[in-house]
Amino acid sequence: MFSENQKLLKKRPHIILFSGFLGSGKTSLMLKSIDILASAGKKCAIIINEIGDVGIDNRQMRMLDYDVFDLFGGCVCCTMKVTLEATINHLLETQENLDYILFEPSGMANPQSLYPAIVNCGYEESDIENVFIFDVTRIDVYENRMKQLFSDSLDLAKCVVINKIDRVQDKQITTADKMVSARRPDLRVFKMNINEELEPVYKNYLIGGSE
Amino acid sequence: MYQDIFLPIVFELSLSSDQRCLTSEWKKLIHELLQVYLKQFCNDDLYIIGHVKALAVLGKQDYIKFSCSNNSGNIDIQDHGCQEGISEVDVTINSLVANICESESRQMMEKACQALKNSKEISNLKIDIKKNSKPKQKHHHFHNSKVSDCPICNSHNH
Ligand SMILES: Nc1nc2c(ncn2[C@@H]2O[C@H](COP(=O)(O)OP(=O)(O)OP(=O)(O)O)[C@@H](O)[C@H]2O)c(=O)[nH]1
Ligand SMILES: [Mg+2]
16 A cells, blocks of 8 residues: 555656745746756646736746646635645646646745645645745845745745845845855755856756655 | 735736837837836835736747836846837736835826837837726635635735
């Protein structure tokens, strides 16, 4: 029985959650990550939950020829949670040989609230590869207005990407680094400019880390 | 209390000219339009820009994406493909700014459109802001009190 369950778990696609505040770079990193995974021959499905009546990221993805599953019309709360669960289950049932599900929730969602829906689909919390994108230009917002969101995000993260490093001075990057290690000294941290070619260490982490 | 202060507001604009214009000309115009819109509040501490992003659709697979994600008012631009010589462009703008209500934001957008109407770049420019067809949501939906905390506001608003 145990080994049967394990076999089932093995077949389940990995879930990568791109979490981060509004405008942090979730879509940008997800697009690059899809490219990396696709070049490694992995089959990916994309789920986006965008806030607002009309989505922009989902349209952009479609124009780039990606198949996107929208959780549309608002945030991943109440009814949306059900939709997230249904969407993941739908993917699990209909997409053969799927290797990865990449999920970009709204930048307004607290990642904690997304976990129950994913767990209801048979995943363990620890299965969720939560990549927290820490926009270094937003240190002040996290420090002054969204402390709780920041710590919640860090608590759940499997790794942190401190990005937009091309936009700030070194001392801000150091501050960001310290903010992460003060709460989660164990976390793997990548520092990058997402708009540039991503470094092999991230690529390896992405492919190897969730294997 | 945190993210609930960011209210999503969507604008759908239709830009047209009596002549075919280059992608670069449309890009410049939309960039300017967003700059005028953002300038009205980005220097004021009261307003926090979450993300103001816009997608200008040029063709089936061609677009320009604009993004402003902090109060500097700087706008990033990403191009994908380009359609040369088009006379109409649809632009969707998603504006998430704390402490601005929909009518205020709409007025600012109208002001920006008005300011750009006499653009020298684009001949006989017309800008149409589509009226919102959907009913306004006071806050995001959250009807089922049985489920756990809402990720947007941790149920402070319900
Ligand atoms: N310079 C620079 N710009 C970046 C970097 N990462 C992301 N951006 C830019 O930040 C802007 C917002 O990026 P998105 O990927 O749309 O952010 P998002 O988190 O998906 O935004 P929402 O879905 O609206 O919450 C875009 O213009 C990106 O090009 C980076 O490392 N450096
Ligand atoms: Mg996005």
